[in-house]
Amino acid sequence: MKNIFAHQLGRLRTEQQLSQSDIANQLFVSRQAVSKWENGDTEPSLDNLIALAEIFNVSLDGLVAGINDPNTLLLTATHLKKSFSKPVLKDINLTVSNYERIALLGSNGAGKSTLIKILIGLLKPDNGRVKYHFNLHQDLNIMPQDDVLIPDLTVLEQAKLAALINRVYNPRHIDNLLTKFNLKEQANQFVQKLSGGQKRRLSLLISTLRPAKLLILDEPTVGMDLTSIDFFWKLLSQRSGSTIVVTHDFNQIDKYFSRVWLLKDGMITHDISVNKIHSHHQTIAQWYRLNNKEA
Numbered sequence: 001m002k003n004i005f006a007h008q009l010g011r012l013r014t015e016q017q018l019s020q021s022d023i024a025n026q027l028f029v030s031r032q033a034v035s036k037w038e039n040g041d042t043e044p045s046l047d048n049l050i051a052l053a054e055i056f057n058v059s060l061d062g063l064v065a066g067i068n069d070p071n072t073l074l075l076t077a078t079h080l081k082k083s084f085s086k087p088v089l090k091d092i093n094l095t096v097s098n099y100e101r102i103a104l105l106g107s108n109g110a111g112k113s114t115l116i117k118i119l120i121g122l123l124k125p126d127n128g129r130v131k132y133h134f135n136l137h138q139d140l141n142i143m144p145q146d147d148v149l150i151p152d153l154t155v156l157e158q159a160k161l162a163a164l165i166n167r168v169y170n171p172r173h174i175d176n177l178l179t180k181f182n183l184k185e186q187a188n189q190f191v192q193k194l195s196g197g198q199k200r201r202l203s204l205l206i207s208t209l210r211p212a213k214l215l216i217l218d219e220p221t222v223g224m225d226l227t228s229i230d231f232f233w234k235l236l237s238q239r240s241g242s243t244i245v246v247t248h249d250f251n252q253i254d255k256y257f258s259r260v261w262l263l264k265d266g267m268i269t270h271d272i273s274v275n276k277i278h279s280h281h282q283t284i285a286q287w288y289r290l291n292n293k294e295a
């Protein structure tokens with residue numbers, strides 16, 4: 001058990017951007033104790049193992065023996081329909097399992113944001129239902145729109161407030177995240193004074209504050225500069241759990257996604273693994289152009 005657990009601890013801690021001190025603070029043990037667990041020198045008590053599994057949001061099996069069930073269903077959507085002045089979603093059926101990274105692609109106006117809003121419960125479908133196979137309040141993270149940010153708070157206050165609401169407040173963790181998201185210099189600046197790209201980075205910081213089984217993001221890199229975009233995809237690739245992202249950022253997505261949904265004419269016309277696209281020697285962009293042509 002020792003080696004697998006030590007390996008899992010190091011991996012999960014890095015993926016979830018927690019320092020050894022962050023873990024130590026949450027468990028009321030010394031940082032040295034966490035370091036020894038991670039080096040395989042000692043092992044935590046059962047109570048601490050259970051607490052660690054909760055912190056990382058993984059099963060005890062997953063933590064101790066590295067057992068993950070990739071086929072666990074997270075979300076099922078059946079027969080979703082939505083019309084505004086005309087039908088936008090006609091009959092959407094989909095499933096999301098553990099550890100999937102899904103790109104939701106489609107032309108402007110295809111209905112991607114409408115679908116995302118239904119999946120996160122912001123919009124009611126006219127027909128059909130979304131079933132979550134997890135605790136919606138604990139295990140779903142979304143990137144809030146800029147208008148959810150509170151203009152009169154400073155960046156630090158906003159991050160702190162979000163952490164307190166999510167019950168993951170730890171001053172060092174927030175400090176590390178502000179540095180990581182390149183917002184340290186703006187920590188005491190009011191949110192209303194931030195540029196569009198900085199607001200996106202702050203929204204992203206908030207959306208990744210706590211580990212969750214599913215992260216859903218609608219065009220997260222819009223308004224970000226190239227450095228921030230690179231940072232964003234790197235950050236996403238380090239997190240565990242599943243992700244659904246609406247994006248037009250074709251330069252990056254071959255490296256990151258495992259699966260693609262193409263929304264066209266109100267339906268998911270293609271639901272395909274990225275490995276399959278690559279096995280035909282296509283990039284996702286090439287595949288998309290070919291399959292999203294007007295009839």
Ligand SMILES: Nc1ncnc2c1ncn2[C@@H]1O[C@H](COP(=O)(O)OP(=O)(O)OP(=O)(O)O)[C@@H](O)[C@H]1O
Nearest residue numbers: 084085088106107108109110111112113114115219
């Ligand atoms: N609240 C609303 N009231 C009326 N029509 C709406 C509403 N929300 C979306 N629509 C319409 O539904 C269609 C799909 O919009 P949606 O924003 O979901 O598309 P999208 O694929 O996300 O587009 P984009 O890539 O441009 O962001 C559009 O024709 C849009 O005008």
